Amino acid sequence: MNIAHLIKENLYGGNDELSSAQVVYFKIFEFFVLYNVIQLSWYWGLYTLKITDIVLPLGIATIIDISFMHGNNLPLINAGLISILTVLAFFRKGPSWIYMVVFVLLHFQYVARFSIGEIPHSANLPGMALFSFAVGLIVFKESVHRYRFILGFTIFYIGLGYFSASMSKLIGTGPTWVDGRHLWLWIAEKGTDILSREGTFDYTIVQNIALNSIPAATLMLFVGIFTEFIGPLIWFRKTRPYITLALVGMHFGVMMSMNIRFDAFMMELLLIGMPWPEWYERYKSTITGWFTDPNKIPV
Amino acid sequence: MNFIQKSIRVTLISFLIYGALVATHEGEYWPFSIYPMFSQAGNPWTRALVRDITYVPDSLIWETTDLSSLQGEPVSMRKIGVDQIDYSNFVSKTKSWNEERIAALRTMLGEDYFVSSDWMIYKVKGKLIGNDSVSVAYIPYLMFSHDSTSFNPNFERSEYFQQ
Numbered sequence: 137m138n139i140a141h142l143i144k145e146n147l148y149g150g151n152d153e154l155s156s157a158q159v160v161y162f163k164i165f166e167f168f169v170l171y172n173v174i175q176l177s178w179y180w181g182l183y184t185l186k187i188t189d190i191v192l193p194l195g196i197a198t199i200i201d202i203s204f205m206h207g208n209n210l211p212l213i214n215a216g217l218i219s220i221l222t223v224l225a226f227f228r229k230g231p232s233w234i235y236m237v238v239f240v241l242l243h244f245q246y247v248a249r250f251s252i253g254e255i256p257h258s259a260n261l262p263g264m265a266l267f268s269f270a271v272g273l274i275v276f277k278e279s280v281h282r283y284r285f286i287l288g289f290t291i292f293y294i295g296l297g298y299f300s301a302s303m304s305k306l307i308g309t310g311p312t313w314v315d316g317r318h319l320w321l322w323i324a325e326k327g328t329d330i331l332s333r334e335g336t337f338d339y340t341i342v343q344n345i346a347l348n349s350i351p352a353a354t355l356m357l358f359v360g361i362f363t364e365f366i367g368p369l370i371w372f373r374k375t376r377p378y379i380t381l382a383l384v385g386m387h388f389g390v391m392m393s394m395n396i397r398f399d400a401f402m403m404e405l406l407l408i409g410m411p412w413p414e415w416y417e418r419y420k421s422t423i424t425g426w427f428t429d430p431n432k433i434p435v
Numbered sequence: 436m437n438f439i440q441k442s443i444r445v446t447l448i449s450f451l452i453y454g455a456l457v458a459t460h461e462g463e464y465w466p467f468s469i470y471p472m473f474s475q476a477g478n479p480w481t482r483a484l485v486r487d488i489t490y491v492p493d494s495l496i497w498e499t500t501d502l503s504s505l506q507g508e509p510v511s512m513r514k515i516g517v518d519q520i521d522y523s524n525f526v527s528k529t530k531s532w533n534e535e536r537i538a539a540l541r542t543m544l545g546e547d548y549f550v551s552s553d554w555m556i557y558k559v560k561g562k563l564i565g566n567d568s569v570s571v572a573y574i575p576y577l578m579f580s581h582d583s584t585s586f587n588p589n590f591e592r593s594e595y596f597q598q
Contacts (some may be wrong), residue, residue, distance in 0.1 A: 150444040189539035217479045253524025263466025285442050308474030318476035324561045324569045325480045332484035333519035335509035405557035
């Protein structure tokens with residue numbers, strides 16, 4: 137079996153019928169996307185009301201003047217529209233392209249909000265998951281095909297994203313990227329952000345270890361870039377749970393060393409990287425047994 | 436065409452769109468991204484913070500300093516409802532401090548604060564020094580007072596109006 141066939145089967149292969157556990161799991165994942173889309177649309181929309189100038193246009197704002205979203209209530213109207221359409225799409229009311237409309241509207245919301253210098257990535261995974269639903273619902277009509285495509289497509293772009301992050305570092309800096317002193321510089325930079333945000337700043341234990349030892353700081357950076365580099369292992373079912381835990385661990389390390397939180401990333405990774413329906417099927421009788429006969433619960 | 440063939444075809448088409456968009460937009464076209472953050476290691480950086488310098492003597496307010504000698508009281512971006520990264524990038528990436536840009540920053544921070552307080556916008560610059568240390572300099576850059584904004588008199592005007 138060649139590698140291309142292996143990737144295809146691991147991303148898009150599966151049963152011809154959905155189990156009830158898979159249906160519930162799929163809707164939980166979709167609800168996670170729905171929650172993030174609605175929450176982000178309002179969070180960004182409310183903040184956009186404060187913006188009156190454009191410093192760094194992003195995305196579609198590099199082509200059209202996004203200032204029409206500033207100085208009025210359009211961000212709130214857009215958030216309302218996104219919320220209604222997302223709920224309709226969740227319940228499969230209306231045409232199959234509603235999520236695609238939401239995707240485009242949310243892109244406008246993002247570029248209106250982030251036009252003054254910041255390029256955040258914390259919402260990229262939910263955004264890509266929304267893209268997966270948008271494409272999957274348009275292209276496929278059968279539930280089982282939508283399930284297999286949307287999950288596989290989301291996982292494909294997660295693996296690709298981490299791999300491209302590692303390649304960006306190797307191309308941008310080269311192998312010396314892992315030099316621990318680079319981490320010192322980032323700790324000072326992010327520490328300044330915390331100082332400005334909170335008015336005070338204290339180093340974490342991990343930061344203290346890194347600042348006191350170049351080899352320790354170098355090891356932290358090496359583990360980070362290596363974990364990103366092997367990110368495509370998430371494409372394969374056998375390695376998926378392990379690489380998921382490694383990626384979540386990496387994000388936890390980034391949070392401790394550089395004060396950068398990726399909560400939605402970590403939640404989505406845990407949701408999509410673990411075989412929850414299979415685990416449910418395997419341990420269903422044990423779990424339900426606990427409820428029907430509490431004496432079976434190990435005490 | 437079976438399901439897997441169709442899935443692969445759709446994935447490849449989406450990948451081409453993804454590639455075209457990020458390639459023409461410096462790696463970022465939300466939510467498509469090659470995640471280029473932190474790719475340039477070891478480069479000097481510039482951030483920003485705010486201090487309330489209402490009660491600081493005029494002779495001290497424009498001095499570049501380090502953290503331990505910072506003048507005034509800290510202003511927490513979280514407490515005033517401003518996104519720190521936004522604020523910092525706004526200050527560090529602005530090349531020309533014309534009236535509109537200054538007004539936008541004052542609006543972002545909250546014009547009401549300047550009725551009774553003087554706030555100093557600091558640029559904070561960090562860089563690696565030698566083999567084993569990082570230097571961080573706190574540079575007074577803009578002072579916001581009631582109805583007026585002052586530039587640091589120690590800088591040439593070109594510092595505020597770069598091409």
